[in-house]
Amino acid sequence: MDVTVSVRDVAALAQVSVGTVSNVMNRPEKVSPATVARVQSAIDQLGFVRNDAARQLRAGRSRSLGLVVLDVANPFFTDLARGAEDRAAEAGLAVLLGNTDDNLAREAAYLDLFEEQRVHGVLISPLGDIGERLTRLRARGTPTVLVDRQTEDRSFSSVAVDDVAGGRLAAQHLLSIGRTRLAFVGGPSSIRQVVDRLQGARNAVAEHPLASIEVVDTDALSVLAGRAAGERLLERPPGDRPDAIFAANDLLAIGVLQALNMRGDLHVPREIALIGYDDIAFAAAAVVPLSSIRQPSVLIGYTAVDLLLREAEGGAEFAHEQIVFQPELVIRESTATKF
Amino acid sequence: MDVTVSVRDVAALAQVSVGTVSNVMNRPEKVSPATVARVQSAIDQLGFVRNDAARQLRAGRSRSLGLVVLDVANPFFTDLARGAEDRAAEAGLAVLLGNTDDNLAREAAYLDLFEEQRVHGVLISPLGDIGERLTRLRARGTPTVLVDRQTEDRSFSSVAVDDVAGGRLAAQHLLSIGRTRLAFVGGPSSIRQVVDRLQGARNAVAEHPLASIEVVDTDALSVLAGRAAGERLLERPPGDRPDAIFAANDLLAIGVLQALNMRGDLHVPREIALIGYDDIAFAAAAVVPLSSIRQPSVLIGYTAVDLLLREAEGGAEFAHEQIVFQPELVIRESTATKF
């Protein structure tokens, strides 16, 4: 049943040349109405479907662009992807989504795949350093834009949110409601966002005479990892526990919340205040509605594709642009002062 | 900087024929070690990257498979995608993810795209009827497996969960805790899962002498749509409200919960019990931990790809298989009998 019908077959049936068939599909205005009809009907009759590989081979580039994220299961990234998809669709491009699970090998595999596919460009939230790989990728002609990641390297375009500012915002808020023994829950430190948010929090704490901050390391930014971290905190004697937790993202915060909640005697925010990061849709619906740092996720994706397209057009002489959005504090019950 | 280097260039530099270069990449054991080294170094030196389009053109099929889902933002589908990705990776295939937002036109666009890409096969959770489109797609040689969707049409392979049974499970549970005025929150009815779950609930209600069920229609299966539905219920006079809500999925349930929670005087589960569907990770962490119907999401994805691969190998004489998993009731606070 694997009959593969090509333009030749269509051309034969419609009694025209292959060139005409191609014209019918790509610039029908150049073909007489009668022929268009004839070719069209031949296409329908044979169930002809364009072979994109052949098309691409000739065109030199595919009609899609790659998006490499840390974790598709994180609503922040699906929102971002949504924004990217919207802008891409406007330009007639599809988005190929790859998720790395914080895994360098997977990141590399996706980049290779996308490069072999000759995608129009790559959007990536890279792990660790920018690395030779990305530099080479771009040098070989694949426009690359960093998302959700600031960079000192001005040679790359990027769309990000100021994570240091966000971290500061979160910590300042915790300090402002009278907490002083903060804990930062997050990791691994190969993820830049984690490092930056912690740095921001540290900066805020440093300005406060009595405050301190400790780090509770996690091996992923997931609900599960958050729960594990929460349980570790619970094992400590009450006096030794922090009075406020800043989680590196909302998934972690929700996990921490789940762990704390299993202990009836430990109240959030009375005993421990909690703030997350990203303000995903579920944050507002958590057991204790979660304070968080909001990022314009959809807009980030949209803007990143926009930048990518401009870079793709502009060519080598394109001035790389670094767009930085400012995060926003969202206060909910998990950091309330009255309870 | 868009220098495109091809096998010819590599061949020239390494002083071998293009065929040999190809052999080095695809079956190095056929080539003498010395030549392999020479070619490899030429590849590195030139930064040669295979052109996948040309490769595919020759091969006839791409090395990926398409997955079309209703909503990537729904954790149920990202879990499913994860399972699919795992199995696909074992077979050396990549997964292209397309999301339709319950939109027929988008569904069609993705199917066309995937067919033009000559993917190895398509996994789809189709809207509405199976339709001529899917039948044609398969007839033309693209193996197709339905996911999360049962079908009377035994000519398609499918991996699903018994949604009618799941709906029945949910309603029976609500009835078992003494509720009689049920409301089903869900829609649109173009989504088969919604219709089946409602049917199951109706069946259960029909067996109970005093019980009734009404339908509160939504235009999507999202948190936002759930919140809107919840608000509509709140506008009604207290006596006219249901005493239990079955939401077509957890996102809706969480939305409903958000709406009900805004009214301090309305307690879940005291005034209104609430159960969702899918048992996503956030269900357990909701304001009121959410009862739900669990589906083996990751396993569904994994199994579906497995089936797809077998179908792709087996060819036309392959016996289509319908795999149906059974859903499972998960009871949490939102349907507790004591409060």
Added chain:
DNA sequence: ACGAAGAATTGAATCGTTTTAATGAAGCGG
């Protein structure tokens, strides 16, 4: 009725990789 201008159509070349039949080189037993 002639030639020019324009419209429609054609056919061959092209994109870059894989594959296969053919060629050449080397090894070996007798």
Added chain:
DNA sequence: CCGCTTCATTAAAACGATTCAATTCTTCGT
């Protein structure tokens, strides 16, 4: 040192759509 097999390598023919220069066919003004 002659045939024979084995191994490495090559050259050319695909794959299927697009494009562009060349060709044929219309139409129309004079």
